[in-house]
Amino acid sequence: MNDGEIKYKNYLHSKGQKFTPERQIILKEVLALAHHFDVDELYERLRRKGHRVSRATIYRTLPSLVENKIIKEAVRCQDNITKYEYIFGHDHHDHIVCxxxxxxxxxxxxxxxxxxxxxxxxxxxxxxEHRLGIRGYCQKCRRG
Amino acid sequence: MNDGEIKYKNYLHSKGQKFTPERQIILKEVLALAHHFDVDELYERLRRKGHRVSRATIYRTLPSLVENKIIKEAVRCQDNITKYEYIFGHDHHDHIVCxxxxxxxxxxxxxxxxxxxxxxxxxxxxxxEHRLGIRGYCQKCRRG
DNA sequence: TATCTAATTGTAATTCAGTCTCAATTGCAA
DNA sequence: TTGCAATTGAGACTGAATTACAATTAGATA
Incomplete structure (x- = not known):
């Protein structure tokens, strides 16, 4: 188990919750992702790797990863999908969103x-902590 | 017409769009609101005043008010409702939150x-637009 | 002022991210 | 090994937001 897994396992234990195979699979994939992701992307990646974790479980797991500060909700994007962002072990940065x-x-x-x-x-x-998000139009879209 | 209405009318005109009574009603109410609001609150307020503007029209108008910098989308709140915040005539500012x-x-x-x-x-x-929020502890609370 | 047309509206249907229910399963403590 | 609370997946459900469409209208032009 890596640092992230140990951190999460301890966190779950402290709340009387279980470190299930599904949670481990989700966490592993999240830790492997370098950037932003949403539930669907995560679901598809797991699927491609042969893991059959349901969307419901992903929806249930991500908030607990947020609470454990392994990921955070990212800036609100164009479509109203909740995006997540890996933070455990990563440097802070700000966002510019089209x-x-x-x-x-x-x-x-x-x-x-x-x-x-x-x-x-x-x-x-x-x-x-702080959060800085700049919203506007990227080079391509400002022309439209 | 007040400054906000003139600003919006010009904006619409510049895009070949019309300053309809519905848009005027919505804008008037938005300008009268001092704080955060969401579509439903706005809809109910208009309704109570006897204006029959449909939700669809509100949903269609608010994004154009955002683009015209009369309002902006406020921080994502707990329930996933989009909240807006009046900015026209108010100075932009950032937040430090304890x-x-x-x-x-x-x-x-x-x-x-x-x-x-x-x-x-x-x-x-x-x-x-941009949004900068710093979270931490104020002078009193950092001691506690 | 009347005419014309593209923009706009309301209604109702639709979309779809996210939540919830529930029966079956499982991790884990004793 | 047992017992049970926590968890899972499937699918139904919710509700904010979007969209299609037919009727209406703002506003430019003559």
Whole structure:
């Protein structure tokens, strides 16, 4: 078992819940995904690999992975699908999202991060996390 | 007609669209709302005032008000309803939210805004709106 | 002012992500 | 090994949001 699996198993145990094969399969795949994903993508990937985990189980498992901070809900995208994003062991980054086609750019700007810290200091506020999402039109869609 | 209505009418005109009574009614109500709202709240308010605008029309109008920067989609809330927030005539601001006591500081940092614009330019992306929320502990709560 | 036409509207049907029910199954503690 | 609460899959259900379509209308033009 890798770090993520141990973390999740302990988390489930602490809540009197079980580390089932289905949950392990889902977690494994989520940890293998480098980027954003939604329930359907995850379902199809598992299916292609021969794992028969139902959509219902995926829908039930992802929120608990969110609570365990292994993934988080990503920015709202164009269609109203909930997208998730791997965070366990990954660096923080912000998002630029196209309203029209749903394309997502990830970026990180150290100056912005720094300015946020300075702002927080001004309020004597201790930041834990932040989320910055810019929405608009990508190069292709701004023409349409 | 007030500023908002003129702005919207011009916007519609520029796209070859019409400033219909329904759109005017919706806009008027939106401008009268000081805070967050969703489609159903808006529909009920209009209904109580005797306006018979269909939900479909509201669903069709709000996105164009978003594009015209009169409102914006608010943060995703718990239930998956799309919430909107009045912005026209209000200054844009970002949020610092205390995880513990819920206190909200509003702030705006021109340098951060500028850096976002530069970042978008780098991606040839046309920003429509952005959302920055910092979560953590306020001065009082960080001690606790 | 009357005419014309593309845009718009309301209704109702449809879509579809997400949730829920329930019977069957299973992890795991004792 | 047993007992049972937690879990699963299948499929029914929910409800926000979208769409088709026929009727209506805003607004440009003459």
């Amino acid at each position: 309203i029209k086609c749903g394309k997502i750019y990830e970026f990180k700007n150290e100056q912005i991060e720094k300015l946020q810290e300075i702002t927080c200091k001004g309020y004597k506020f201790k930041p834990v | 995880i513990k006591c819920g206190k909200i500081y509003e702030f705006k940092n021109e340098q951060i805004e500028k850096l976002q614009e530069i970042t978008c330019k780098g991606y040839k992306f046309k920003p429509v």
